[in-house]
Amino acid sequence: MSMQGPLATSRSATGIPTGRLGVWWLLASEIFIFGGLIACYILYRLNNPWWGGEAVFTKVPAGAFNTFVLLTSSLFIVLAHDAAEKKDFDRAFKFIWYTIGGGGVFLLVKYYEYSSKLFADDPELLKTPLTNTYWSFYYTATGLHALHVIGGMVIMALISFDLRKGFNPHRVELIGLYWHFVDIVWIFLFPLLYIAK
Amino acid sequence: MGQTTVTHDSHAAHGHDHHEQSFIMKYFFSTDHKIIGLQYMFTGMFMAIVGGYFAYAFRMQLAFPGMEVPLYGTVGPGQYNMLITNHGAIMIFWVAMPVLIAAFGNILIPLMIGCDDMVFPRLNRLSYQIFLLSVVVLFMSFFVQGGGFGGAWTSYPPLSAVAEYNLTDWGASLWLIAVALEFVAFLIGGINFVTTSMNARAPGMRMTDIPIVVWMIVLASIMFMASVGPLIAGSVMLLMDQRVGTTFFVPSGGGDPVLWQHLFWFFGHPEVYVVLLPALGIVAEIMTTFARKKLFGYKTILYTTFATGGLAFVVWAHHQFIAGIDPRMANIFLVTTLLISIPIAEILFSYVATLYGGSIEFRTPMLWALGFLVTFLLGGVTGIYLGSSALDIYFHDSYFVIAHFHSTFFPIAIIGMFAGLYHWYPKMFGRMMDETLGKIHFWGTIIPFNGIFLPLFLVGMAGQHRRIYNFQHFPDLATADLQGIRVFATVSLVTMLLFQFVFAYNFFVSMFKGEKAPANPWKSNTLEWTVPSPPPHGNFAELPTVYRGPYEYSVPGNKEDYWPQNMPDRN
Amino acid sequence: MAGAHAHPNYVKIWVLLLVLLVVSIVGPELGIPWLTLLTAFGIALVKTYYVAAYFMHLNFEKKYVWFLLLISTVLLGVFFFGVASDIMKTDGQNWQDCIANNTCAEQQRYFVIDGDGQLR
Known part of the structure; x- marks a missing residue:
């Protein structure tokens, strides 16, 4: 079996490279997954105004810091893409690992938030997915998002070593698109779950 | 790509092997789109046997309540629910989807648009592997403590959400996981199909030179992608309800079960069109080939398909007319539901117009295609009754509904599948199928099929509700004449299942002993008929250039009555 | 590939996004309901636009992709309003x-x- 892909992959009748087109369709389907979840949340939220009283228990500074972390990591991955295009693969490799570091910081903060709610000694502050439907949504939505963060980090780590040798530099752009999307999801989850009271 | 050698037409089905791979590598871990297509097809056909077996078991229970069913045993109430649930789920998710979209899509798209493979071959393989995993998980769900899930394929909460209600603690969860995995498999496959046909078309192939079946499969993939997302989110929420104990859909904890119904049908109704479109495409290819006539209104069909695709997203709540939804919305959904019959009818009229004045050859694939038109018409027309909210109050959850959607789904999934299989069998395996056996199989399927479901319209109108284990418990429904109809339907089902052995014999014997197929046995125009049967790895010895649309049959001034897409000059 | 277009100044976009982030946090603190909505969700939309248009290079991509993504969100809207009257x-x-x-x-x-x- 030849290692090179089929000729079909190199064709581009739309003018968009095949890999990028595939990622756009992937993101469109992800819009529906997260969008469906968020739509359900908004429906319940508008129907239950008292959920504002629950949102008070989220940690806005932690959420804001995480938004900052994700925005910054978005900057890193786009700089990595920029470097990869200029064939500066060491610089691209460095920025990919900065991005992975950003994802790591995000997950650490997330872990701190989760643990401070799930294992709180004070029954007032103890918030589990079973406390009420607001918290069910909180854990489901942020959990699904965190899984996407982890997935992105793993993929970035996998491609980074190939990249340093100069293989498949276009993959930086593709994982970058995905990472920006994960960032955008968080941009919406943050006001929906943390800020709106 | 360089390794492609020209094979000749007389190649045996499993004979060609250019790459010295082991059998396992070639047939289980291949990235070749044709092999993956066949994997999907065989898995789908295996699941069809399972689904048909389940149907046999519960139909026997309905006709002869309490009797021990031969080859199954006694059907208990819980088991009855498990059988109907999984019959529905298997037939839609594990038969119609993999065979119509994944199998035909994989085999046909690269061949028809003139490229050597899918654009993401490894993703394609991953898609099949996830699909296979979903099959395994589904089978696991039958054998865990408490048995398989019995909450109907719609799995409405709170019944499906709480183990104390449905009594199938892990059965329900594994079932849900299997369905979710299947969704993921088809999302990946769908992205591949869409990207391939958008980007990898042969040089010269304009948008309107793409064969209709490719358009239909691609549009179906897009519709699937756009409708399934909210349900994947919903499945995660339902799984949380089942396993963690949240109350997203459980009213006792503040959840709303109607939300699940919306999430489900926002997917579930487009899903009907997701499987309908590929079947319509297959039928279009066959009709134009065997009528030796240009497809009537290529662009009209295309635009009406777009219209169908758009409208399909705004009709979903007609499944919920009696679920306590807002009556004003019921009005809107009533209107859109009736509207969507217009584009579908227009497509069918175009097919009839294609036949008009053609020199029709009644080969086996053509018989199946014509059978599709007639049977689907019956299913479509009865759908108009159910789409009217006032009538639906009476008909809802009755056998009328069962008969209606089987009259649509059976033509789609089974007749469409057989039509495609008989048509492309020479291309898939390099051998011809037996015509006589094929015709026996056709008549032996289509007549008993109507013997099953025409009577069920009657019992439905008499008020017989679905999902009831034993009608003898209901004095009004236990009358001898209604029971006689049930027995008739069951006997028809058994007859139909027996005739499938004719197909199985024909299928497997022809694979090894059939007449060798030439490259273009039906004298068809599309690109897949320009390569040897079966096509070698890499498909085309020289990648083709396209000069015209796919349906140029009986063009005046040509010596032959067909004119292949890649032929530069007059034929 | 994407090399044909001039790259935007990514750092500038990033600074802009951070400013917007601060606004979206401070706005709701004032406790005025309409201002909360505007700053929390309006700014989320603006941030999304900047990330999509510049970081994801949508402004330099074929128009078709905008169309694809917008159709997705419109369909979500259809879902939302079809369901809203029942749930709410x-x-x-x-x-x-x-x-x-x-x-x-x-x-x-x-x-x-x-x-x-x-x-x-």
Whole structure:
């Protein structure tokens, strides 16, 4: 079996490279997954105004810091893409690992938030997915998002070593698109779950 | 790509092997789109046997309540629910989807648009592997403590959400996981199909030179992608309800079960069109080939398909007319539901117009295609009754509904599948199928099929509700004449299942002993008929250039009555 | 590939995004309901635009991709409004969803007891 892909992959009748087109369709389907979840949340939220009283228990500074972390990591991955295009693969490799570091910081903060709610000694502050439907949504939505963060980090780590040798530099752009999307999801989850009271 | 050698037409089905791979590598871990297509097809056909077996078991229970069913045993109430649930789920998710979209899509798209493979071959393989995993998980769900899930394929909460209600603690969860995995498999496959046909078309192939079946499969993939997302989110929420104990859909904890119904049908109704479109495409290819006539209104069909695709997203709540939804919305959904019959009818009229004045050859694939038109018409027309909210109050959850959607789904999934299989069998395996056996199989399927479901319209109108284990418990429904109809339907089902052995014999014997197929046995125009049967790895010895649309049959001034897409000059 | 277009100044976009982030946090602190909505969700949209247009290079991509993504969100809107009247509205001119009303009333009661006056 030849290692090179089929000729079909190199064709581009739309003018968009095949890999990028595939990622756009992937993101469109992800819009529906997260969008469906968020739509359900908004429906319940508008129907239950008292959920504002629950949102008070989220940690806005932690959420804001995480938004900052994700925005910054978005900057890193786009700089990595920029470097990869200029064939500066060491610089691209460095920025990919900065991005992975950003994802790591995000997950650490997330872990701190989760643990401070799930294992709180004070029954007032103890918030589990079973406390009420607001918290069910909180854990489901942020959990699904965190899984996407982890997935992105793993993929970035996998491609980074190939990249340093100069293989498949276009993959930086593709994982970058995905990472920006994960960032955008968080941009919406943050006001929906943390800020709106 | 360089390794492609020209094979000749007389190649045996499993004979060609250019790459010295082991059998396992070639047939289980291949990235070749044709092999993956066949994997999907065989898995789908295996699941069809399972689904048909389940149907046999519960139909026997309905006709002869309490009797021990031969080859199954006694059907208990819980088991009855498990059988109907999984019959529905298997037939839609594990038969119609993999065979119509994944199998035909994989085999046909690269061949028809003139490229050597899918654009993401490894993703394609991953898609099949996830699909296979979903099959395994589904089978696991039958054998865990408490048995398989019995909450109907719609799995409405709170019944499906709480183990104390449905009594199938892990059965329900594994079932849900299997369905979710299947969704993921088809999302990946769908992205591949869409990207391939958008980007990898042969040089010269304009948008309107793409064969209709490719358009239909691609549009179906897009519709699937756009409708399934909210349900994947919903499945995660339902799984949380089942396993963690949240109350997203459980009213006792503040959840709303109607939300699940919306999430489900926002997917579930487009899903009907997701499987309908590929079947319509297959039928279009066959009709134009065997009528030796240009497809009537290529662009009209295309635009009406777009219209169908758009409208399909705004009709979903007609499944919920009696679920306590807002009556004003019921009005809107009533209107859109009736509207969507217009584009579908227009497509069918175009097919009839294609036949008009053609020199029709009644080969086996053509018989199946014509059978599709007639049977689907019956299913479509009865759908108009159910789409009217006032009538639906009476008909809802009755056998009328069962008969209606089987009259649509059976033509789609089974007749469409057989039509495609008989048509492309020479291309898939390099051998011809037996015509006589094929015709026996056709008549032996289509007549008993109507013997099953025409009577069920009657019992439905008499008020017989679905999902009831034993009608003898209901004095009004236990009358001898209604029971006689049930027995008739069951006997028809058994007859139909027996005739499938004719197909199985024909299928497997022809694979090894059939007449060798030439490259273009039906004298068809599309690109897949320009390569040897079966096509070698890499498909085309020289990648083709396209000069015209796919349906140029009986063009005046040509010596032959067909004119292949890649032929530069007059034929 | 994407090399044909001039790259935007990524750092500048990033600084802009951070400013927007600060606004979206400070705005709701003032406690004015319409300002909360505007700053929290309006700015989320603006941020999304900047990330999509510049970081994801959508402004330099074929128009077709904008179209694809917008159609996706429009369909989500269809879903939302098709469902909203069932989940959120429980009565109308000639009809009333008694079950939903009762459930909702019970929920409110349950929370007033449990929620120690946090309720607005």
